Amino acid sequence: MNSPAKPTLRADARRNRARVLAAAQEAFADEGPSVPLDEIARRAGVGAGTVYRHFPSKESLFQAVVLDSIEQLTEQARERLCATDPGEAFFEYFRLVAERAVLNKALCDALAAAGGVEPSSEQRADFRGRLAELLARAQRAGAVRDDITAEDLVPLLSGYVAILRQSPGDLGRVITDGLRAHPPGHENRFDTTG
Template structure:
């Protein structure tokens, strides 16, 4: 997992706007790192007390930085989504639109199915009030649409689907792969999805 940068993940509401002391910054970073692992494994179901235990801090420390579990989840998932958006945007000018599109598709399917928090976010679970996450998802959809249209124009992706179809397929695949015992099928599921998105008669 990528190291946590407190500045990059500074998204959730705080009880105070004063600058954090050095020890408080370290504690906040530890909480975020533990939360990334915990949410990736268990999604929103993980208790804040368990995150505190993994971070090696008291529950009060967690609550001082993140007054609710939703606030902490938002900080973690927003960082993940932001990185995904930047990755998709970096592929937008690729010389080969087809491989760029399928590379992003692979990242979405394998990344979300391997991280329950990202799967939850893509599915919209318990995120009705998370405006920043909604905005990040919108950016991800827009970036994905650019890649899809370029691949379609190049004849590398079938032309009878749109971005809503694509995101529904990705969400369905990632949620299915989150079921017990299904992780080993990730490559096979991606291959079926990839082949189904290619124009009829085209492979490789």
């Protein structure tokens, strides 16, 4: 027996929901999950009732923000799968995911599986699948070491996020340079000929 389809939101309701999600993402990034729902409504330019109509609790709003962020990142990975320079597309995306996690506390919490917010297995598989595709394309192009696996990327991303959180600047290049097939400035480091 099929379950009934979810009702489609009217255009104005979709816009309000998107405004609430955007405002919540900003508020959670600025203040963490303790930000009041009234503050999110104020930032979105809607009444508190509008927030509660779409998200009956702060937890449901927090979860929606985290899942929306993961969906956006997955979509951005899909877009990079058509890039003419697979190596640059991979490294650009790797940095984007880490930088977004540093800037967005809600996403950081989700990536660390904190607060009970977890992407669905389908969302997790989709995100990791696109990341693996970007990796494979970059490896075929000779831009990324061939001994790196897709499973290696999640802990490497976590390390990159930790570095960026502790040392803003370019120290994260240590990780990205370690992923490169030929790190900048090290191509002939061990060449003893000539």
